[in-house]
Amino acid sequence: MNARSAPGSQSSLREANRARVLEVVSRHGPLTQVEIAKTSGLSPATVSNLVRELDHAGLVELSPSVRNGRRAVLVAPASGGGLLAGFVFGPDDVHLAIADDSRKLRAQQRTPLSPDDGLTCVVRRFADLAESIDADLGKLTAIAVGRPSSITPNWRGEHLAATLTDHLRAPVALDTTANLAALGELRTGALQGVHNGCYLKLADGVSTGLILNGELFRGSAGTAGEIGHVTIDANGPICPCGNRGCLNTYVGSHALISSLTASHGPLSLTDIVDRALQDDFGCRRVIEDAGRRVGIAVAGLVNLLNPEVIAVGGVLATAGELVLLPLREALDHSAIPSAAAAVELRLATAGAEAELRGAVQLAAHLFNS
Template sequence: MNRLRVLDAVREHGALTQVEIAGVTGLSAATVSNLVKELDAAGAVQLTPSIRNGRRAVQVSVAASHGLLAAVVFGDRDVRVALGTGGPEVLSQKRMPLPADHAADEGVTRGARLVHELVATSGHDMGEIRAVGIGLPAPIDTVSGQVGSEGILPGWRGVPVASDMAEALGTPVLLDNTANLAALGESKFGALQGVSTGIFIKASYGVGAGLIIGGELFRGSAGTAGEIGHVTIDEDGPICRCGNRGCLDTFVGAQAVLGALRDSHGALTLRDVIARARDGDPGCRRVLEDAGRHIGVAVAGVVNLLNPEVVALGGQVARVGDLVLDPMREAIERCAIPSAAASVDLRLGALRPEEADVLGALVLADQVREDADRAALATV
């Protein structure tokens, strides 16, 4: 366990001297010295001479042979891949468009091809990839490892995505919902850092949530916790793609937002609406304000249930900032228990919408690597 404490310290903080490791971990300098020797012998760390405060020192960092991590995150019409080492920096990344309603086999094939291309163009080889985190914009049933709804991403239903991708890439793979991944990214590197109980709301083409409880991502008994987009807010509302009626997604998803503007503005994309709203278009501003109010009503219920410290808004819709946050805040204050509403901090996510879930996927991959490291170091 102490070897892992040292390894976790240099993984999180970057290269450290042994004195700095002792300060971070609370271990004695002599203990750190012995542990570093053991980790060096195991090939888990790299030692580099340096000068600190005018004195010679040795910097300890994660060994290059410790390997790379990869992320493959699918959107409704694209796939993004990235390489990292476990910190907040993405070494390289690439995006490829996908057709609407694409099937799983096409997505897996293109995603795997993109990883191979990115690894090659970055000067690495696939043998360096220790693990891959995969994200899908759909509820993931952790029991079956498949998409957990018939109507959401129907082309992916019944497909063992993680095992198919692991076979295509030849490395361990872990799969999760993209809202959960974005919450992981914000918890590790962004607006939810240090937060014990928090909610991340991802509002883009659809809306989802990631729940942080006790400082850890909470997935529920079967992996579908946080599906706030499919909370019913109007029993007589429109039919949702999930099969229910009046879900939050039918009021704030891209189809609802674009449909409300079609007669007055013609055919727009969500990016068009966001750009025009930021430029002052009254119609576009109105539909996004309405979306913020609806999201706030749904979030108020979660605030009553969990009493979170922080609610962070991310996704493409977060680009309009207070235009959505203000009606969200008003709805929470109106609908939540006053003490719960008063104690929650509503803020924007700190990471860009296109990077939060990618960083979260790399965090997920790092968990796979850490599990393997624990098993390996236990035998040293």
């Protein structure tokens, strides 16, 4: 019979520290030993010894990676055979992903959606993706769904969580795509190591995912970060949210496309960016004006939260300095000087995959909670 460690003994303390390390990587996903030490409060030497023991016991998996341009080893919970799913909805497509329970992506697919497609169709496409890698959907343990905005609780009139749970027999967590991208950038992208920061998504609308004290902040009703619905003109156009003059009515894709229709004909947001990068003056002007308006709104966020880093992503961010320069100038002009000087503006680095990575993180958190 195994004797239990006496409370307060050296061995019981070691068991508690092992459990702490496992809890940290289960909650936050793959981390370096330095990140584990910072998050857990344990010393780097203690973490190093514990990770070695956990690896020998088969309780964690180690994998090579790069952090801040340097080689690193990531520590993740050992896979137990379960599966995690991510569904990230865009305006006319859905990005699907399957990961194992150590959060490693096994398959992903972006597929178009027509206005007539429903969630049953999406579920079929997900089942096809699972079949392509011989994944057993009976082992699906949790699903995370990203939607463009928290103020639209349903997608195309269907109740996301209830429908997906009914079809796939797994619990579902819902969040905005900006929040998911913030999680993805926090774990593997431009927000790594950032204690207070945000992900700014410039796409069909403008939204943010807020990181406070190293954690995603959603607010009391889950609507934190909806900067696109900040009123910038009380007498402006009606926004789909019901208010007037929201930022999105001036810098959302519909507004940008409409402003160019008379001179350029029908364009997509990607077309506008591409033409701007090829020195089309009209498209450049539209993007620069959008950057200035966003910068004024972001200045308010900087004044309130005083973040270290703002990572900018989304289709409009692919214009690079064309949008970042006027955004930065407007931010510097409108924010408190000390707050503006303290914040670094970066391009997001995880790209479109940031939302999927964040979805996997959220699904894992749901499974482990």
